[in-house]
Amino acid sequence: MSTPASYRFSQPIVGMIWAQTNQGVIGADGGMPWHLPEDMAHFKRVTTGHPVVMGRRTWESFPEKFRxxxxxxxxxxxxxxxxxxxxxxxxxxxxxxxxEALVEAQFSPGGNEVWVIGGGQVYAQAQEHCNVAVITVINTDVAGDTQAPTLGQEWSFRGATPAEGWHTAKNGTEYRITLWAKGDTEFEAPE
Structure with missing residues (x-):
């Protein structure tokens, strides 16, 4: 599987994107309890050029120079x-x-793809409106206070990179990127 940022979706999407541990932790004390620059680069590739929807606490968790x-x-x-x-x-x-945020996003530049980026409450409220989930799974076990949303039976696993095993980041952290979709959401892998 290529990275989700290189896929072409055949219809507008409302996607969720997050990183989580094997146990589903996505946050601790208003931040991420890991350092994985490769995932930040992946997040940037996927979301750049498209509107992002987030809660106030997620916005505040970004350093001011990145807001x-x-x-x-x-x-x-x-x-x-x-x-x-x-x-x-x-x-x-x-x-x-x-x-309201999802409607506004669809009329924003790049609104054919809308990305929900957190936090936990926003994911929970947006999930019913989403048809794609891009999830970085980090092979670590750390404590946290925010859990990833649980994807229901309407979601199906569509692939991972790497297909088997893990990528190894420069700092030694193992991770993989998974792609999930709801219903008949279609997309094409790059050639």
Missing amino acids: PLPDRTNIVVTRQATWASTPEASGAVVLDSVE
Whole structure:
């Protein structure tokens, strides 16, 4: 399997993308409990040029110099009505529901692919609207306070890279990238 960023989807997609441990941990104390530059590069390849939808805490977890994520419409969901007018929200499109965020994203540049990037509550609320999940599985066991969403029976495994075993990052961390889809979502692998 090639990387998901090199696939061509035959219809618009609303995808979720995250990294998790073998046990499903995606976060600890507002951040990721691992350092995997190769996954950050993969995330950038997949999402660049497309809108990203996230919760306020995910936005705040990015270092200020990386906000907003470049070359992407950054849509932040929060129930804090006054947050949009704060300096911290600069560069974000701020909405108060995942449903509104997904509609806004589809009309943003690159809206034929929309990527939900976290956190846990946003994944849970968006999952019913999504048809693709790109998941980096990290071969580690670390404690965390945020779990990955559970994909239901409507999701099917479509492949992984590498197909067997693990990639080994420069820092020695083992990982693999998996692709899941819902229903009849179709895509073509690169030639």
